[in-house]
Amino acid sequence: MSITLTMPALSPTMSEGVIARWVKREGDRVEPGEVVAEIETDKATVEFEAVDEGVLGKILVPEGGSAKVGEPIAILLEEGEGEEALAKALAGLTDTGEAAAPAPAPTAAEAAASAPQPTTAATTAPTPASAPATAATVAAPPPSSPATAAAPAASGEQPDGARIFASPLARRMAKEAGIDLRTLRGSGPHGRIVRADVERAIAEARRAKAAPAAAAEAPAAPAAPAPAPAVPDWLLQPSPGMAYEEVPLSHMRRTIARRLSEAKAFVPHFYLTLDCNLERLLTMRAELNQRLGQDGRISVNDFLIKAAALAIRRVPDVNASFGGDRLYRYKTIDISVAVAVPGGLVTPVVRRADEKGLATIAREMRDYVARAREGRLKPEEYTGGSFSLSNLGMYGIREFAAILNPPQACILAVGAAEKRPVVREDQVVVETRMTVTLSCDHRVVDGALGAEFLQAFKAIVEDPLQLLL
Amino acid sequence: MAESFDVVVLGGGPGGYVAAIRAAQLGLKTALVEREHLGGICLNWGCIPTKALLRSAEVLEQARQGREFGVVVEGVRPDLAAMVRRSRQVARRLNRGVGHLMKKNGITVVEGHGRLDGAGVVRVRRADGGEAVLKAAHVILATGARARELPGLEADGERVWTYRHALVAEHIPESLLVVGSGAIGMEFASFFATLGSRVTVVEVMERVLPAEDGEVSAFVRKAFERRGIRIRTETTVRALAPVEDGVEALLVGPEGERRERFARVILAVGIVGNVEDIGLETVQVQVEKGHIVTDGFGRTDTPGVWAIGDVAGPPWLAHKASHEGIICVEAIAGLDPHPLDPRRIPACTYTHPQVASVGWSEDEARARGHEVRVGRFPLVANGKALAVGDTEGFVKTVFDARTGELLGAHMVGHEVTEMIQGFTVAMGLETTEVELMETVFPHPTISEAMHEAVLDAFGRVIHF
Numbered sequence: 067m068s069i070t071l072t073m074p075a076l077s078p079t080m081s082e083g084v085i086a087r088w089v090k091r092e093g094d095r096v097e098p099g100e101v102v103a104e105i106e107t108d109k110a111t112v113e114f115e116a117v118d119e120g121v122l123g124k125i126l127v128p129e130g131g132s133a134k135v136g137e138p139i140a141i142l143l144e145e146g147e148g149e150e151a152l153a154k155a156l157a158g159l160t161d162t163g164e165a166a167a168p169a170p171a172p173t174a175a176e177a178a179a180s181a182p183q184p185t186t187a188a189t190t191a192p193t194p195a196s197a198p199a200t201a202a203t204v205a206a207p208p209p210s211s212p213a214t215a216a217a218p219a220a221s222g223e224q225p226d227g228a229r230i231f232a233s234p235l236a237r238r239m240a241k242e243a244g245i246d247l248r249t250l251r252g253s254g255p256h257g258r259i260v261r262a263d264v265e266r267a268i269a270e271a272r273r274a275k276a277a278p279a280a281a282a283e284a285p286a287a288p289a290a291p292a293p294a295p296a297v298p299d300w301l302l303q304p305s306p307g308m309a310y311e312e313v314p315l316s317h318m319r320r321t322i323a324r325r326l327s328e329a330k331a332f333v334p335h336f337y338l339t340l341d342c343n344l345e346r347l348l349t350m351r352a353e354l355n356q357r358l359g360q361d362g363r364i365s366v367n368d369f370l371i372k373a374a375a376l377a378i379r380r381v382p383d384v385n386a387s388f389g390g391d392r393l394y395r396y397k398t399i400d401i402s403v404a405v406a407v408p409g410g411l412v413t414p415v416v417r418r419a420d421e422k423g424l425a426t427i428a429r430e431m432r433d434y435v436a437r438a439r440e441g442r443l444k445p446e447e448y449t450g451g452s453f454s455l456s457n458l459g460m461y462g463i464r465e466f467a468a469i470l471n472p473p474q475a476c477i478l479a480v481g482a483a484e485k486r487p488v489v490r491e492d493q494v495v496v497e498t499r500m501t502v503t504l505s506c507d508h509r510v511v512d513g514a515l516g517a518e519f520l521q522a523f524k525a526i527v528e529d530p531l532q533l534l535l
Numbered sequence: 536m537a538e539s540f541d542v543v544v545l546g547g548g549p550g551g552y553v554a555a556i557r558a559a560q561l562g563l564k565t566a567l568v569e570r571e572h573l574g575g576i577c578l579n580w581g582c583i584p585t586k587a588l589l590r591s592a593e594v595l596e597q598a599r600q601g602r603e604f605g606v607v608v609e610g611v612r613p614d615l616a617a618m619v620r621r622s623r624q625v626a627r628r629l630n631r632g633v634g635h636l637m638k639k640n641g642i643t644v645v646e647g648h649g650r651l652d653g654a655g656v657v658r659v660r661r662a663d664g665g666e667a668v669l670k671a672a673h674v675i676l677a678t679g680a681r682a683r684e685l686p687g688l689e690a691d692g693e694r695v696w697t698y699r700h701a702l703v704a705e706h707i708p709e710s711l712l713v714v715g716s717g718a719i720g721m722e723f724a725s726f727f728a729t730l731g732s733r734v735t736v737v738e739v740m741e742r743v744l745p746a747e748d749g750e751v752s753a754f755v756r757k758a759f760e761r762r763g764i765r766i767r768t769e770t771t772v773r774a775l776a777p778v779e780d781g782v783e784a785l786l787v788g789p790e791g792e793r794r795e796r797f798a799r800v801i802l803a804v805g806i807v808g809n810v811e812d813i814g815l816e817t818v819q820v821q822v823e824k825g826h827i828v829t830d831g832f833g834r835t836d837t838p839g840v841w842a843i844g845d846v847a848g849p850p851w852l853a854h855k856a857s858h859e860g861i862i863c864v865e866a867i868a869g870l871d872p873h874p875l876d877p878r879r880i881p882a883c884t885y886t887h888p889q890v891a892s893v894g895w896s897e898d899e900a901r902a903r904g905h906e907v908r909v910g911r912f913p914l915v916a917n918g919k920a921l922a923v924g925d926t927e928g929f930v931k932t933v934f935d936a937r938t939g940e941l942l943g944a945h946m947v948g949h950e951v952t953e954m955i956q957g958f959t960v961a962m963g964l965e966t967t968e969v970e971l972m973e974t975v976f977p978h979p980t981i982s983e984a985m986h987e988a989v990l991d992a993f994g995r996v997i998h999f
Contacts, residue, residue: 233965235940242938255873261940261965 068155069118069142073133076105076112076445084132084317085139086111090122096142103139106317110412110448111441120144123152126159136251232259239264245271297327318410329472333388334508337467340520344483344498347530354424364428366483367403367457371427372533374455374478375399375419377523384519385452387473388509394473402451402471403431405438412438413471415451424533459483465501475510476519479503500527538643540566542867543657543671544860545649545813548575549853550844551677552633554860559640561868566669567642568649568659573633575679577853579626580699585722587622588702589885592729596887604924613730615707622702645669651676651814654839658814673839673867676827677860678813680806680845688714688775688802694782695775695800698723708732708799712784714772716743718884720803721755725886728764735765735797737772737786744884746850748896748945750911750931755947758888758927775800808846824848831874833863841867855880881959883952888927891955894943894962897933906936908968910992912984914948916999919979925949930988932958939967944985954982968993 073083084106090096101113102122123143127133141155230247232240236259240247245267252259304310315323347369355363378385378399386395399420402413414434416427437443454477456468461482468479481501488497502523506516526532542558544551547569558565572579591613601608637644647661649669657674659667682697684690690697696704701723709732713724716738728734736743736759742752743759743766756766770788777783781798807825818837821828826848833841841863844856858875865872881893900907914920914928928948935942944958961971968989976986983998990996 234967234970235938235965238967239938 067144068123068147068151069120069144070138070155070159071102071116071140071142073127073135073137073139074105074114075135076107076114080107080135080445082132082134082317083107085127085129087129088125089113092122092125094122096120096122106441107445110438110443110445112445116142118142121147123147124156134251230259231257233261235261236264239268243268243271316409318407318412322410325472326469329470333470333472335467335470335505336508336513336516337503337505338513338516338520339465339501339503340524341499341501342524342527344500344527347527348483348498350530358425362425362428364424365431366459367455367480368424368428368431369530369533370457370478370480370527371401371403371416371419371431371455372422372424373523373526373530374453375401375416376526376532377519378453379420380522381515381519383515384476384506384511386510387452387475388507389473393510396452399453400451402448402454402474403434404454404456404468405435407438407441412443412448413451413454414438414443414448454478455480459500465503467503468505470505470507472507475507476516477505478523479505537656537668537670538566540564540643540669540671542566542673542675542864543568543649543669544675544677545651545657546575546677546679546809546844546846547573547633547644548677548679548844548856549577550679550856550860551575551675552637553857554675554677554843554864555642556636556640557861557864558867559642561864561870563864563868565640565642566645566671567637568645568647568657568669570646570648570662572630573637573644574626574630576681577856578629578633580702582853583629584622584626584702585698585719585726586885587625588618588726589722589887591618591621592726593887596729600924613707615704615730619703619705648812650812651817651840653814653817654837671839673841675833675860675863675867676813676835676840676842676846677844677856678809678846679856680808680851682802683805683807684802685772685804688772688804690802694777694798695802697802701801704799708797710781710797710799711735712737712772712782712795712797712800713803714800715803715805716740716766716768717746717803717805718744718882720801721759721884721886723801723803724759724764728759728762729887732798733763733765735767735795737770738766738768739771741769743768744890746882747884747890747892748931748943749898750929751890751892751896751945751947754929755886755888755890758947759886762887806845806851808848810846831862832866832872833859834866850877850880850882852880852882879959879962881955883955885952888925888948889951890947891951892943892945893955893959894941895933896943896945897931900933900935900942905942907942908934908936908992910934910988910990910996912987912991912996912999914981914984916987917981917984919981919983920949922979923949923981930984932985932988932992934968934989934992939969941966941968941971944988946985948984949981951981954985957982957985 076083086104086106088103089101090103096102096116097119098116100116102116103114104111105114120142123141125140127139133139138159141152143151231252232247233254237247239261243264245264247259250259250263250267253263254260347366351364351366351369358364382395385399386393398418400415400417401419402415404411404413416422416430419427434443434447452474454471454474456477457480458466459480459482463481464484465481466479468477470477479502483498483500485496486499487494488499502520504516504520541563543566544555545568547567551567552573555565555567577583595611595613598608598611645659645661645667647659647667649657649659651674652658655670655672655674657669657671659669661667689695690700692700698719707730708727711727711732711734713720713734713736716736720736721744724734724736738745742749743756744752759766767786767788770786773785773787775782775784778796781796782800783794783796784800786793786795808827810822810825810827815822818840820835820837820840827835827842827846829835829842829847833843833847835842843859843863845851847859855875862872862875878894881891884890895903897907897909910932912930915926917926920926925948928946928951931945932941933943934940941958941962944955946955971986971989974986976983987996987998991999
């Protein structure tokens with residue numbers, strides 16, 4: 067029997083993926099474990115391995131095309147199966163309404179999926195022109211023609227003519243709740259949208275609505291992924307009168323847009339800024355690097371990762387996140403480090419950074435940065451983490467305030483190390499200093515707690531031998 | 536020597552044999568172990584032979600009414616022996632039919648008593664005295680159920696019967712006590728009353744057919760009482776004592792204790808799962824209230840051990856068992872079946888008048904928080920029912936007022952058991968009142984009453 071390969075969920079936040087490359091071509095043999103395709107998720111390009119053996123019969127989503135998680139992307143045939151089996155498999159797919167057409171207008175679909183808008187476009191009757199069966203045989207059917215008008219109205223066609231299969235009850239409930247059927251995935255026979263699917267969507271929409279209010283007081287269920295706040299349309303328009311070209315968002319950009327909007331909208335931020343004297347740290351780094359040679363060099367950032375981890379060990383209450391009616395205190399200290407990559411950024415995680423030596427951290431980070439730039443980080447390498455660090459010092463930025471990386475409660479923004487005039491014992495002296503700004507989720511970290519953490523961090527940075535203990 | 540299979544099914548009733556056929560269809564090597572006869576209770580001692588008897592009662596009743604229809608029939612009287620003979624013939628014929636189906640599908644049938652010996656092994660004490668050992672990755676327990684007996688009220692097969700004795704009765708009892716007013720009790724009450732027995736039905740609950748909608752219960756009670764059947768609700772049978780030519784029953788009801796004599800007693804107080812002596816102690820399987828605990832696909836707590844049908848709990852209906860068998864096998868085969876929605880299992884009772892229903896009763900719907908719209912249509916207002924000469928009955932529909940979802944349908948009357956499927960399909964497809972109203976029902980049929988009951992729920996009834 068043929069097997070339908072569907073878009074896998076390669077990371078917890080992935081809802082859709084782009085086929086970066088088909089490694090196997092139609093007609094190629096596929097063994098379990100072999101890479102069939104490379105798929106660009108919201109964060110990285112991940113290799114998609116075959117679970118079953120067979121022959122790649124038909125590619126449904128071309129390179130560069132996208133598909134929602136669970137949507138078919140290719141048909142795998144058994145050894146010896148031919149055209150007939152393929153035709154059958156394809157017919158089966160069309161029946162389900164999961165037409166082979168690669169996800170139409172993914173941007174709109176995703177926006178709609180994450181923020182159900184009260185649009186009824188799909189549930190109200192489309193124009194008679196979109197009734198394909200009748201339009202083909204009958205010239206310009208009058209809109210009142212019962213045979214033609216009733217059918218499309220009941221089937222709720224998409225503007226592009228693809229029929230949505232949904233039960234009458236599901237249609238009515240969706241219409242009343244203002245849910246666009248196109249944003250739903252059917253769990254009924256052949257992917258038909260049934261009542262349960264609409265009920266789920268209604269529940270999600272309700273949670274989404276409750277979320278902003280919840281942030282202030284008693285919040286929603288902890289597991290509920292906070293959906294994007296509905297963005298007023300005028301905020302999404304181009305500047306009037308300006309010539310422009312449209313650049314579609316990559317998955318990474320879309321994820322950044324969504325997660326950071328949510329973080330800013332739902333998490334009450336505050337910021338604490340502090341200067342650190344870097345003289346001793348830089349001296350120690352120079353000595354260590356001399357000893358290690360070119361290959362093992364430790365960067366200032368590696369020192370700061372370790373320093374942050376040790377500071378967390380002293381002030382562990384910052385190593386937590388907000389859970390509505392509870393806090394989650396993390397048992398390990400895992401530092402997410404923002405790494406700029408072409409077209410965006412990723413945050414590979416240095417696990418148990420407090421337990422690792424500087425050389426180990428340096429080695430891990432070199433590997434992470436190299437693979438991140440190639441888009442080859444694995445999902446488990448950039449998800450999780452209990453505290454974030456973002457360093458723009460190399461660009462000469464003196465200080466900045468970062469947006470939190472939820473669910474983490476803190477992110478430390480590091481500015482450039484520079485020589486500054488400092489008043490010491492009423493004398494102006496020159497010192498190498500660095501400004502750091504801690505962004506805190508006030509629901510988890512109060513001002514005094516954040517300050518305590520920064521003090522600990524400063525103490526370690528200014529007495530860097532502690533990093534070697 | 537052990538033979539290996541993909542699936543071994545324990546029990547050849549409507550759950551087990553259907554599961555076996557589905558397994559064979561999916562290319563699984565399948566064996567079926569049956570200790571008595573293929574087709575199980577349903578086909579040999581339940582649904583089918585009772586329907587054959589009830590048909591005899593129906594023909595008898597029609598013959599008696601012949602004059603009314605312009606047919607002169609003289610000397611009408613029941614011949615119970617012939618009725619039973621016919622009933623047994625029907626059962627035998629179907630039993631052989633199941634045997635052919637097994638052969639046609641390449642299913643190995645092992646006759647004997649099977650028990651699990653740990654997961655994956657079934658030992659069969661063969662009918663011929665030998666032992667067979669079957670190995671299988673998956674064992675489906677479909678051992679069914681048997682009549683429940685109350686302490687002190689055991690059936691002796693002479694004066695106190697279960698359904699099984701009643702099905703092969705040799706005489707029409709002059710008086711009959713039926714204990715329990717579920718489908719089985721009510722069908723036997725209806726049958727023997729037609730044949731001329733003085734029948735009393737005792738029910739511990741406050742209404743007969745307690746699983747049905749309240750209006751249905753009330754209607755059927757009245758219909759039975761019109762036929763001379765006595766109904767005692769909120770009444771229990773405390774004791775049964777044999778007396779000459781019968782039984783003295785101690786009945787305890789709202790008006791106190793009373794002793795009454797009956798020629799025969801039929802016990803129909805529910806059933807219990809056949810969970811004994813099938814080797815459950817050799818695996819980790821939970822048994823609750825006499826039934827094996829399963830998930831929506833028939834999985835028990837032991838991987839590879841599955842249970843379906845009566846042994847896996849109520850409702851005790853053949854079609855529920857068959858459907859569970861199919862879902863179970865498809866889950867085994869790695870397909871992606873939908874679990875059975877218990878609300879969409881229709882139920883039929885073949886009394887006169889017949890009763891059929893699907894979904895929630897009005898009270899259940901309200902109890903679940905639905906604001907409801909209820910429609911009713913009496914068969915007296917239906918042309919076909921008048922023509923047939925059987926206008927006793929009605930159709931009732933229950934809709935969710937907000938969404939128009941069909942929550943339940945309840946029918947009493949001529950051949951309503953053949954019609955409930957219309958509402959069941961509608962419910963399965965999640966139709967609303969709109970699609971039902973727009974459906975064309977053929978005229979003249981009793982099914983028009985279904986349409987009218989839908990219209991009535993929304994104030995649009997035409998013929999009433």
